[in-house]
Amino acid sequence: MDIGADDFAELSPLLEELAGFSESGxxxxxxxxxxxxxxxxxxxxxxxxxxxxxxxxxxxxGNLYGRLAGxxxxxxxxxxxxxxxxxxxxxxxxxxxxxxxxxxAVARLKEVYGTPVRPLEVVSFCEEEGSRFPLAYWGxxxxxxxxxxxxxxxxxxxxxxxxxxxxxxxxxxxxxxxxSRRSDIGAFVELHIEQGVVLERMGRRIGLVESIVGQxxxxxxxxxxxxxxxTTPMKMRRDALAGAAEIMLELEERAWHAGDPLVATxxxxxxxxxxxxxxxxxxxxxLDIRHDDExxxxxxxxxxxxxxxxxxxxxxxxxxxxxxxxxxxxQMDSQxxxxxxxxxxxxGITSRRMASGAxxxxxxxxxICPSAMLFVxxxxxxxxxxxxxxxxxxxxxxxxxLANCLRQLAYGEEGLR
Amino acid sequence: MDIGADDFAELSPLLEELAGFSESGxxxxxxxxxxxxxxxxxxxxxxxxxxxxxxxxxxxxGNLYGRLAGxxxxxxxxxxxxxxxxxxxxxxxxxxxxxxxxxxAVARLKEVYGTPVRPLEVVSFCEEEGSRFPLAYWGxxxxxxxxxxxxxxxxxxxxxxxxxxxxxxxxxxxxxxxxSRRSDIGAFVELHIEQGVVLERMGRRIGLVESIVGQxxxxxxxxxxxxxxxTTPMKMRRDALAGAAEIMLELEERAWHAGDPLVATxxxxxxxxxxxxxxxxxxxxxLDIRHDDExxxxxxxxxxxxxxxxxxxxxxxxxxxxxxxxxxxxQMDSQxxxxxxxxxxxxGITSRRMASGAxxxxxxxxxICPSAMLFVxxxxxxxxxxxxxxxxxxxxxxxxxLANCLRQLAYGEEGLR
Numbered sequence: 036m037d038i039g040a041d042d043f044a045e046l047s048p049l050l051e052e053l054a055g056f057s058e059s060g061x062x063x064x065x066x067x068x069x070x071x072x073x074x075x076x077x078x079x080x081x082x083x084x085x086x087x088x089x090x091x092x093x094x095x096x097g098n099l100y101g102r103l104a105g106x107x108x109x110x111x112x113x114x115x116x117x118x119x120x121x122x123x124x125x126x127x128x129x130x131x132x133x134x135x136x137x138x139x140a141v142a143r144l145k146e147v148y149g150t151p152v153r154p155l156e157v158v159s160f161c162e163e164e165g166s167r168f169p170l171a172y173w174g175x176x177x178x179x180x181x182x183x184x185x186x187x188x189x190x191x192x193x194x195x196x197x198x199x200x201x202x203x204x205x206x207x208x209x210x211x212x213x214x215s216r217r218s219d220i221g222a223f224v225e226l227h228i229e230q231g232v233v234l235e236r237m238g239r240r241i242g243l244v245e246s247i248v249g250q251x252x253x254x255x256x257x258x259x260x261x262x263x264x265x266t267t268p269m270k271m272r273r274d275a276l277a278g279a280a281e282i283m284l285e286l287e288e289r290a291w292h293a294g295d296p297l298v299a300t301x302x303x304x305x306x307x308x309x310x311x312x313x314x315x316x317x318x319x320x321x322l323d324i325r326h327d328d329e330x331x332x333x334x335x336x337x338x339x340x341x342x343x344x345x346x347x348x349x350x351x352x353x354x355x356x357x358x359x360x361x362x363x364x365x366q367m368d369s370q371x372x373x374x375x376x377x378x379x380x381x382x383g384i385t386s387r388r389m390a391s392g393a394x395x396x397x398x399x400x401x402x403i404c405p406s407a408m409l410f411v412x413x414x415x416x417x418x419x420x421x422x423x424x425x426x427x428x429x430x431x432x433x434x435x436x437l438a439n440c441l442r443q444l445a446y447g448e449e450g451l452r
Numbered sequence: 453m454d455i456g457a458d459d460f461a462e463l464s465p466l467l468e469e470l471a472g473f474s475e476s477g478x479x480x481x482x483x484x485x486x487x488x489x490x491x492x493x494x495x496x497x498x499x500x501x502x503x504x505x506x507x508x509x510x511x512x513x514g515n516l517y518g519r520l521a522g523x524x525x526x527x528x529x530x531x532x533x534x535x536x537x538x539x540x541x542x543x544x545x546x547x548x549x550x551x552x553x554x555x556x557a558v559a560r561l562k563e564v565y566g567t568p569v570r571p572l573e574v575v576s577f578c579e580e581e582g583s584r585f586p587l588a589y590w591g592x593x594x595x596x597x598x599x600x601x602x603x604x605x606x607x608x609x610x611x612x613x614x615x616x617x618x619x620x621x622x623x624x625x626x627x628x629x630x631x632s633r634r635s636d637i638g639a640f641v642e643l644h645i646e647q648g649v650v651l652e653r654m655g656r657r658i659g660l661v662e663s664i665v666g667q668x669x670x671x672x673x674x675x676x677x678x679x680x681x682x683t684t685p686m687k688m689r690r691d692a693l694a695g696a697a698e699i700m701l702e703l704e705e706r707a708w709h710a711g712d713p714l715v716a717t718x719x720x721x722x723x724x725x726x727x728x729x730x731x732x733x734x735x736x737x738x739l740d741i742r743h744d745d746e747x748x749x750x751x752x753x754x755x756x757x758x759x760x761x762x763x764x765x766x767x768x769x770x771x772x773x774x775x776x777x778x779x780x781x782x783q784m785d786s787q788x789x790x791x792x793x794x795x796x797x798x799x800g801i802t803s804r805r806m807a808s809g810a811x812x813x814x815x816x817x818x819x820i821c822p823s824a825m826l827f828v829x830x831x832x833x834x835x836x837x838x839x840x841x842x843x844x845x846x847x848x849x850x851x852x853x854l855a856n857c858l859r860q861l862a863y864g865e866e867g868l869r
Binding site: 229230231232233236248250252260262263264265266267268269270271274276277279280281283284287290291295296297298299300301302303304305306308309310311312313314315321323325391392393394415416417418419 | 646647648649650653665667669677679680681682683684685686687688691693694696697698700701704707708712713714715716717718719720721722723725726727728729730731732738740742808809810811832833834835836
């Protein structure tokens with residue numbers, strides 16, 4: 036391999052510049068869809084792409100592409116990139132890293148190897164996080180056709196501005212602009228920070244994402260009787276909080292027993308009346324359950340809900356269950372994962388196959404082309420926070436692995452399916 | 453027994469009238485110490501006492517007494533009554549019932565039996581709930597001497613008014629007024645609603661309070677790591693909420709094992725950041741532990757805290773424990789309880805010896821004279837609520853038991869210790 040981490044000394048300064056495009060005031064980076072900070076960032080990237088000799092274009096929803104044409108007529112595109120938007124007060128690496136590293140990788144490939152066989156493109160997807168409007172993957176979802184029937188009307192941000200209005204305000208959504216939907220992509224490789232602790236704890240440098248987990252989220256409400264904590268004997272209680280505690284431990288024990296990659300979490304809880312000397316009459320809490328196998332996910336979720344019903348009944352509590360999010364797991368392309376693994380190994384870099392516990396654009400692109408992801412370590416697993424951090428040497432190493440993967444895919448002899 | 457429930461037809465109308473003395477607006481009864489509603493209620497009771505032929509006096513802090521003089525010179529006083537103040541939006545029975553029933557009982561005894569051997573007094577204590585100022589038992593605590601060193605300065609309500617200022621505003625706190633402290637009481641019997649479910653569930657009409665529980669209250673803070681719920685494998689978590697759940701169940705199991713009268717409750721919980729897809733990094737929750745035996749209370753509490761420390765350690769969580777309330781259990785006078793039991797049995801009324809899980813003026817009076825309590829049923833155990841309710845026939849029956857107890861104590865031949 037001829038491209039190494041040393042070739043990406045520009046990466047940290049580029050991420051630093053990108054972090055500058057943020058709503059003022061808060062800590063961290065806030066770059067919400069179609070805001071001024073967002074538009075400035077996309078325009079900055081477009082200029083940078085141009086200066087690297089890439090053909091630049093925006094599509095109708097504001098996804099930005101930089102293209103290096105290939106020599107083979109009609110060959111499908113090798114695409115890399117990630118999303119430019121952030122959560123409120125997010126970090127500087129989530130999304131931006133995949134774009135910046137992709138841009139520099141394509142530029143370096145052009146410098147070293149010239150014209151590829153297949154076209155090479157880097158994309159800055161307009162939106163993934165769902166931070167401004169109550170939907171996510173607006174960028175990749177328009178590319179895949181998932182949002183083909185939606186124009187953004189009827190979806191509003193906290194200030195009552197519709198997605199359609201915001202899009203037009205930013206200069207997009209016009210019928211004269213190129214349709215977002217694509218069918219010419221032969222492979223998508225997304226480089227991203229892990230946003231978890233697995234690589235760090237295991238001492239591996241590169242995560243090879245084999246699958247992206249499916250999710251189930253539920254709100255559970257347990258109702259008992261809010262009696263006096265002093266005058267109600269233990270055996271006469273209908274304590275909703277004690278019932279919630281039993282369900283929480285049951286969930287944890289089942290999740291341990293199920294093993295990786297299943298994870299299950301109660302992250303939110305609210306007791307009523309929430310007073311030290313009153314037995315809780317009502318407790319609401321959430322379940323967040325994830326697995327990369329749909330059958331296992333469904334089996335586990337139903338098992339937990341059945342157990343919760345049993346616990347509630349045995350304590351004379353009523354249980355209301357509301358399901359509010361269901362997404363299916365997505366498998367990454369196994370051939371593509373092998374390519375990424377081979378490249379990492381060839382560079383002497385430790386890697387680990389893993390499931391992604393968080394959602395990513397790659398799961399949407401997987402619907403229309405072979406897709407895979409590379410992870411680099413996130414310090415302490417902290418993300419969606421100004422404290423998000425990955426060491427420069429890890430960032431550069433990830434970019435080098437990506438570059439060598441893109442080289443193999445776009446410059447190689449072997450065909451892509 | 454010559455006095456029966458039928459003699460107390462006036463009780464419900466009297467309680468109805470008392471409930472009318474309340475801050476306007478809210479549901480239920482709000483009668484906070486030294487407010488206009490409070491003063492009007494005390495003045496109304498004073499007038500009612502006078503009309504029953506009792507000598508009326510207020511002491512320095514606003515406790516109101518109605519006295520029926522006895523024939524034996526120097527004999528100690530037989531006292532009954534309860535507190536006139538309420539919690540915010542409280543019920544019409546908590547406190548008021550013991551005063552109204554006591555007043556009517558003394559009046560009826562005077563009508564039927566004339567002058568007693570010992571003086572008979574009914575008291576309307578000024579304050580017990582701790583609802584306006586951050587202290588409780590201001591009435592009985594001044595009688596017992598518990599508050600002998602305090603003038604109410606330096607203690608403020610939510611509006612910044614000092615207890616001393618409020619007392620003077622209501623016309624009390626003057627050195628010309630009778631000292632509150634007393635040493636002439638031979639027995640105190642307090643009639644009160646149970647504020648619990650034991651009598652109702654057991655189908656008993658009268659509770660004979662043998663003891664009032666001591667209390668321990670703690671705030672526990674568990675700290676772990678607030679990681680992503682999707683990307684953090686189960687075995688790499690430091691989940692503060694799962695730790696709290698384990699402690700809550702441990703507490704409940706130990707309390708069941710300890711058996712009555714021990715009760716232990718987690719009534720308040722707060723998780724941070726309290727977000728469905730983030731593992732809780734910090735959880736604060738309270739422990740409320742009660743028992744009528746100090747050694748058992750202390751042993752149980754320390755056992756729970758030790759177990760909590762062990763659970764925290766095994767989960768790599770840090771645990772901070774803050775103790776914010778400790779009161780010792782108080783035993784009622786066993787001879788007096790026997791008198792109450794004998795009277796109930798003699799009237800053919802079912803009773804049950806029990807511990808009071810809530811605090812009462814009788815625990816303060818117990819420091820200066822033989823004291824005991826009678827409970828009547830509370831529907832569903834609901835108290836400190838506008839929904840507080842006891843059936844009129846139960847109220848009248850309790851008043852009749854009280855009257856016959858007072859008769860035995862004040863008109864009988866046997867001496868009081």
